[in-house]
Amino acid sequence: MMASLSARLASVALRGGSRTLCEKAGEKGAVDGASTEAATIWTRSVMKFINSPTGPRTSHFWGPVTNWGISIAAMKDMTKSPEKVSPNMTIALCVYSLLFMRFALRVQPTNYLLFACHATNEVAQCYQLQRVYGGVDLFYKPEQDGEAAVQGVAVALGDGRDDK
Secondary structure, three states, rough: HHHHHHHHHHHOOOOHHHOOHHHHHHHHHHOOOOHHHHHHHHHHHHHHEEEEEEEEOOOHEEHHHHHHHHHHHHHHHHHOOOHHHHHHHHHHHHHHHHHHHHHHHHHOOOOHHHHHHHHHHHHHHHHHHHOOOOOOOOOOOOOHHHHHHHHHHHHOOOOOOOOO
8 A cells, every 4th residue: 555655646746756745754654644645635736736827837927926016005005195196097007907807807828816916906996096086084094194193293292382
């Protein structure tokens, strides 16, 4: 039985003849059959992802990963004053994300990572746009601004005037 297990593990070993950790552990008898089998399944699935058409060896993976920067920046801007948000740029990013959401579903192979990135960006940009035009503001607190904080400190400490 150990010989057949070793043969199966060898079939999923990395290129270049290197042995997997599961193989080494199986030979030493340090890991029982169930956990070795689970590790083998995990190794297969990781290698399948790495070598897939949308895996990390392709631009189908790294393009969306770098695009998450736009979404993260939009989410960070939610805590800033709505006056600092450019409506023209926000509209451009909304259109951009809508177009690329459609592209992500049409391209072969379908790129769900790109779709998720642009869907997140679309939601964040639409939230920013409604803030600019006087909508609901859930994250911005005026005392976070530097000027508002300075005014708050001046009032708390007293500005030298007597209010008699």
